[in-house]
Amino acid sequence: MKFxxxxxxxxxxxxxxxxxxxxxxxxxxxxxxxxxxxxKDTLDESLSFRRSCREGVCGSDGVNVNGTNVxxxxxxLEGLKEPITIRPxxxxxxxxxxxxxxxxxxxxxxxxxxxxxxxxxxxxxxRLQTPEDRAELDGLWECxxxxxxxxxxxxxxxxxxxxxxxxxxxxxxxxxADTRDQATNERLDYLEDPYRLFRCHGIMNCVEVCPKGLxxxxxxxxxxxLLVKRAL
Amino acid sequence: xxxxxxxxxxxxxxxGAGLRAALQLSQAxxxxxxxxxVFPTRSHTVSAQGGITAALANVSEDNWHWHMxxxxxxxxxxxxxxxxxxxxxxxxxxxxxxxxxxxxxxxxDNGKIYQRPFGGQSKNYGGEQAIRTCAAADRxxxxxxxxxxxxxxxARTQFFDEFFALDLVRDExxxxxxxxxxxxxxxxxxxFESRATLLATGGACRxxxxxxxxxxxxxxxxxxxxxxxxxxxxxxxWQFHPTGIPEVGSLISEGVRGEGGYLVNKDxxxxxxxxxxxxxxxASRDVVARSIAQEIRAGRGCGEHGDYVHLKIEHLGAEKIKxxxxxxxxxxxxxxxxxxxTDPIPVTPTAHYMMGGIPSNMHGQVVAPVRTGPEEAVxxxxxxxxxxxxxxxxxxxxxxxxxxxxxxxxxxxxxxxxEYLRENPFPRTLPEEQxxxxxxxxxxxxxxxxxxxxxxxxxxxxxxxxxxxxxxRTEALLKEGLELLDKVEARLPDAALSDQSxxxxxxxxxxxxxxxxTGHRPGYPGFRPGPHGKPRRPYPGRPSQAGxxxxxxxxxxxxxxxxxxxxxxAAEAADGGDLPAEGEDLLMMNPDRIVSIxxxxxxxxxxxxxxxxxxxxxAPVWQLLSNPPQPPFTKGGRTVRVQS
Numbered sequence: 001m002k003f004x005x006x007x008x009x010x011x012x013x014x015x016x017x018x019x020x021x022x023x024x025x026x027x028x029x030x031x032x033x034x035x036x037x038x039x040k041d042t043l044d045e046s047l048s049f050r051r052s053c054r055e056g057v058c059g060s061d062g063v064n065v066n067g068t069n070v071x072x073x074x075x076x077l078e079g080l081k082e083p084i085t086i087r088p089x090x091x092x093x094x095x096x097x098x099x100x101x102x103x104x105x106x107x108x109x110x111x112x113x114x115x116x117x118x119x120x121x122x123x124x125x126x127r128l129q130t131p132e133d134r135a136e137l138d139g140l141w142e143c144x145x146x147x148x149x150x151x152x153x154x155x156x157x158x159x160x161x162x163x164x165x166x167x168x169x170x171x172x173x174x175x176x177a178d179t180r181d182q183a184t185n186e187r188l189d190y191l192e193d194p195y196r197l198f199r200c201h202g203i204m205n206c207v208e209v210c211p212k213g214l215x216x217x218x219x220x221x222x223x224x225x226l227l228v229k230r231a232l
Numbered sequence: 233x234x235x236x237x238x239x240x241x242x243x244x245x246x247x248g249a250g251l252r253a254a255l256q257l258s259q260a261x262x263x264x265x266x267x268x269x270v271f272p273t274r275s276h277t278v279s280a281q282g283g284i285t286a287a288l289a290n291v292s293e294d295n296w297h298w299h300m301x302x303x304x305x306x307x308x309x310x311x312x313x314x315x316x317x318x319x320x321x322x323x324x325x326x327x328x329x330x331x332x333x334x335x336x337x338x339x340x341d342n343g344k345i346y347q348r349p350f351g352g353q354s355k356n357y358g359g360e361q362a363i364r365t366c367a368a369a370d371r372x373x374x375x376x377x378x379x380x381x382x383x384x385x386x387a388r389t390q391f392f393d394e395f396f397a398l399d400l401v402r403d404e405x406x407x408x409x410x411x412x413x414x415x416x417x418x419x420x421x422x423x424f425e426s427r428a429t430l431l432a433t434g435g436a437c438r439x440x441x442x443x444x445x446x447x448x449x450x451x452x453x454x455x456x457x458x459x460x461x462x463x464x465x466x467x468x469x470w471q472f473h474p475t476g477i478p479e480v481g482s483l484i485s486e487g488v489r490g491e492g493g494y495l496v497n498k499d500x501x502x503x504x505x506x507x508x509x510x511x512x513x514x515a516s517r518d519v520v521a522r523s524i525a526q527e528i529r530a531g532r533g534c535g536e537h538g539d540y541v542h543l544k545i546e547h548l549g550a551e552k553i554k555x556x557x558x559x560x561x562x563x564x565x566x567x568x569x570x571x572x573x574t575d576p577i578p579v580t581p582t583a584h585y586m587m588g589g590i591p592s593n594m595h596g597q598v599v600a601p602v603r604t605g606p607e608e609a610v611x612x613x614x615x616x617x618x619x620x621x622x623x624x625x626x627x628x629x630x631x632x633x634x635x636x637x638x639x640x641x642x643x644x645x646x647x648x649x650x651e652y653l654r655e656n657p658f659p660r661t662l663p664e665e666q667x668x669x670x671x672x673x674x675x676x677x678x679x680x681x682x683x684x685x686x687x688x689x690x691x692x693x694x695x696x697x698x699x700x701x702x703x704x705r706t707e708a709l710l711k712e713g714l715e716l717l718d719k720v721e722a723r724l725p726d727a728a729l730s731d732q733s734x735x736x737x738x739x740x741x742x743x744x745x746x747x748x749x750t751g752h753r754p755g756y757p758g759f760r761p762g763p764h765g766k767p768r769r770p771y772p773g774r775p776s777q778a779g780x781x782x783x784x785x786x787x788x789x790x791x792x793x794x795x796x797x798x799x800x801x802a803a804e805a806a807d808g809g810d811l812p813a814e815g816e817d818l819l820m821m822n823p824d825r826i827v828s829i830x831x832x833x834x835x836x837x838x839x840x841x842x843x844x845x846x847x848x849x850x851a852p853v854w855q856l857l858s859n860p861p862q863p864p865f866t867k868g869g870r871t872v873r874v875q876s
Contacts, residue, residue, distance in 0.1 A: 010735045029479075029569070041687035045739040046731035050270070053446040055482045055563060057374060058274040074566050095417060096736040102271070115382040116334025125288075126331040128343030134336065141336045141368075141375060145273055180334065 001025050001035065002083035005047065008094050016094065019044075020083065027077035032065055032086070035077055036098075049098040056211060059146030062089050063098050069148035069209040089151040091160060105147050108164045112172035112190070117183035133179040140174035140219060142212050143167060149206035149216055155199040162195035166206035166216030169197060173219035176226065184226075192227055234412070234421045234667065239265040239390075240653055242411055242426040244397045244453065246272030248373070248638035249617030249645075250432030251380035253596070256646025258387035262653060265424060267395040267413055269448065269741070272381050276434055276446040277638065280373025281559060282350060282487030283365035284330075284639070285632030286323035290344040291363040296320045298355055299364060303633060306352045306516045307626020310466075315594040315622045319633075319640045326639045327366050335379040337368050338556070348490040348556075352516035352630040361514060365632040370485050370559045376635055395422070396741055397452060399670035400429065400460045400613070403663045406602050408460070408612035410662070412670035416741065419734025421674060423667055427656055428612050428649045431456065431590060431598075432642070435618040437470070439749050440583035441691075441698035444476050444483040453619040455748030457590050462600045462610060465621040466588030471629055472703050474520035476582025478540045480567045484560055484579055486631040489513040491556055493545040495524065496576070497532040503541075518628040521581040525703040528580070535578065542576035581703050585629055589621040596620070596645025612656075614649060616641045677743050682728035686743045689727055693720050693750065721750050 008016035040047045052060040056074035064087040092100035150165035175181045191197040206216040243250045246268030257264040287294040300320040338346035353362040368375035394416040410425040436451025437443040475484040494513045507523035508515035550573045564577045596616045597609040700713025731739045
């Protein structure tokens with residue numbers, strides 16, 4: 001199989017380049033990550049990428065394959081056009097090869113206060129929540145913070161420092177939507193900003209690429225309608 | 233001298249256990265650093281699916297004594313019953329606390345936390361199936377890990393993401409004073425000085441070729457502990473999860489069977505009724521794994537090579553599958569090409585969990601025969617989670633008890649560290665030569681020359697472990713495996729890196745991980761006499777020459793704590809002796825002790841089947857199990873209080 005992989009060695013001082021690999025590899029049932037590991041193990045030890053769970057739940061190996069942001073570990077090799085071109089996630093700084101600097105991404109995540117705020121005394125047992133209220137959280141809490149959505153968003157490409165991006169906004173809404181959370185107003189105050197939230201123009205690249213099938217655009221829409229309701 | 237950072241406490245590992253302990257310390261306003269070789273939410277806790285067990289009695293009548301009984305029984309009576317009591321009793325507040333933290337548990341119609349049945353759970357000490365495992369769909373580990381990480385953000389824990397711990401720093405008197413770590417991005421080492429250090433480095437199932445574990449589960453804490461001259465415990469107990477996807481290894485949760493899924497062989501027969509007529513598909517994991525293995529050995533496996541069986545859940549209906557088991561459906565479609573709404577999922581027993589590990593007590597303190605007593609706390613060193621052996625899981629962990637282990641003992645360890653730090657307010661002098669020793673690990677790979685590759689050796693080792701230490705083990709097979717492992721280990725000094733750069737050198741990390749996996753320890757005391765030159769406690773089954781390891785366990789094994797009976801012949805075997813000959817000393821090298829998968833007493837191997845051949849039947853345990861002790865029961869002289 002033929003691969004074209006983005007290479008950047010921060011120590012050499014050389015400019016990034018695309019390197020071709022040709023590896024004898026049976027793609028049946030295998031994923032892009034399997035091929036990357038095979039290349040690293042047999043052809044080129046210096047090829048660097050992150051990986052952990054290899055089953056699409058940890059979010060380590062977000063990369064851009066043939067122009068689309070994906071998780072390497074759950075993207076089937078079969079059906080991909082050769083040479084399979086693998087690049088790091090767009091718009092983030094590249095540390096080395098396919099490894100990007102996620103600091104900005106995590107900073108936006110922390111900015112939405114991604115934790116439950118409830119100042120009532122804790123009950124002896126669990127706080128009650130109806131299955132319907134709990135269902136509001138489905139499609140929100142499953143986010144694995146892989147960064148595929150945020151780095152596919154043109155608004156984020158333009159304003160990576162100011163626009164929070166789909167992943168952080170999805171997490172922001174996850175706590176707004178939680179009936180146990182009491183800080184909805186503060187959360188909305190923070191998001192009511194020309195950049196943080198309103199740079200989302202409904203391009204929906206995030207929905208297109210999310211490996212978990214989540215819909216950040218819908219969450220953003222819900223935040224916006226809450227802001228409208230609040231203003232009326 | 234390398235750069236130094238000073239903290240009250242350092243935690244190594246950003247999974248559930250490390251995060252829970254960090255939270256406890258941060259909330260006490262201590263200065264705590266959490267080192268993790270990956271961003272914390274990439275830790276393997278995220279892969280846990282089915283749930284966390286606690287006797288909340290939300291669905292059916294329950295109480296924590298029953299949970300305790302099941303856990304003791306499930307452990308093959310090899311768990312520490314005091315610790316099991318502690319865990320099961322604290323399960324309720326622990327789960328409520330997680331809910332208060334914001335964990336998005338699935339809910340029942342009355343608004344309480346949803347619970348599902350899991351294997352090995354019974355009402356009333358061995359009665360009918362209990363419903364005890366609290367779940368957030370089938371992504372409970374993800375929910376738990378993210379919730380704990382989020383709470384740590386709120387508590388302002390100081391994270392050092394992508395720092396790889398190299399070695400502990402331990403002084404002459406045995407105090408652990410911190411850790412030398414490698415900042416992965418820059419490739420520069422850094423010393424973290426602290427008065428208390430917690431290891432939460434997770435399991436090591438990557439030692440097997442097929443495993444449900446993440447690539448990062450390489451037993452780094454185990455390697456560090458060995459190189460610090462401390463022993464490990466129960467390293468022969470590896471759990472094989474009955475239902476992993478063949479080849480890939482991805483886990484198919486026990487929750488699938490809890491929700492009503494069942495196993496069939498190639499003839500479409502629900503074979504579990506032959507092996508466990510009462511518990512059926514919800515027998516404990518060892519039983520189900522062994523039953524599947526037996527079906528496959530008897531030629532009743534499915535597929536071209538007959539090397540797996542089918543797990544069926546079509547009858548649950550699309551709606552329930554999508555609501556309760558969405559993650560499983562995703563995994564099955566991605567890795568097995570089967571949509572469980574219409575097709576059965578292919579499954580086979582897969583290495584899943586390490587019951588053994590760093591010997592610790594229920595406060596998370598690492599215990600070892602350091603001076604005179606058999607179980608003295610190593611000052612300043614703690615271990616929790618899968619890397620620790622408390623041991624609440626004994627020889628077989630029950631499903632849902634691992635997430636519980638993380639939060640209960642993570643909290644307990646944090647709490648004890650707070651007390652320890654209060655009692656030990658002053659830093660001790662740091663022995664610089666220890667730091668140099670840790671740095672030698674890096675130097676070994678710099679400018680290394682040789683003909684072997686790290687990946688090549690790793691794959692060989694994994695294959696040997698897979699073929700020789702799998703579900704079926706015989707003494708001959710294990711001995712052969714040990715010899716092969718020795719040969720691979722002997723070639724490790726010849727391994728070299730072609731990539732000798734510094735910044736984010738993942739090849740170098742993999743080399744360091746391989747060292748941790750093999751327990752290779754050049755220039756370290758290993759399990760030799762301790763820093764004072766006093767002979768250490770003997771480790772049963774330990775061979776004499778450095779570099780050789782006990783059968784099935786590539787580590788020196790410490791069996792002091794939970795197995796008083798096993799210590800009987802230990803003194804004689806102190807430093808001499810190779811592997812005892814067959815039958816020479818059953819206490820020392822009882823083949824049963826190296827079999828983690830066993831058949832429970834009510835299971836008769838089908839007649840005419842060679843099924844019994846590979847498995848060893850442990851006579852005393854056999855008898856004990858067919859007549860389970862009624863509470864209050866005792867083990868090793870300890871009486872367990874059972875209150876009603």
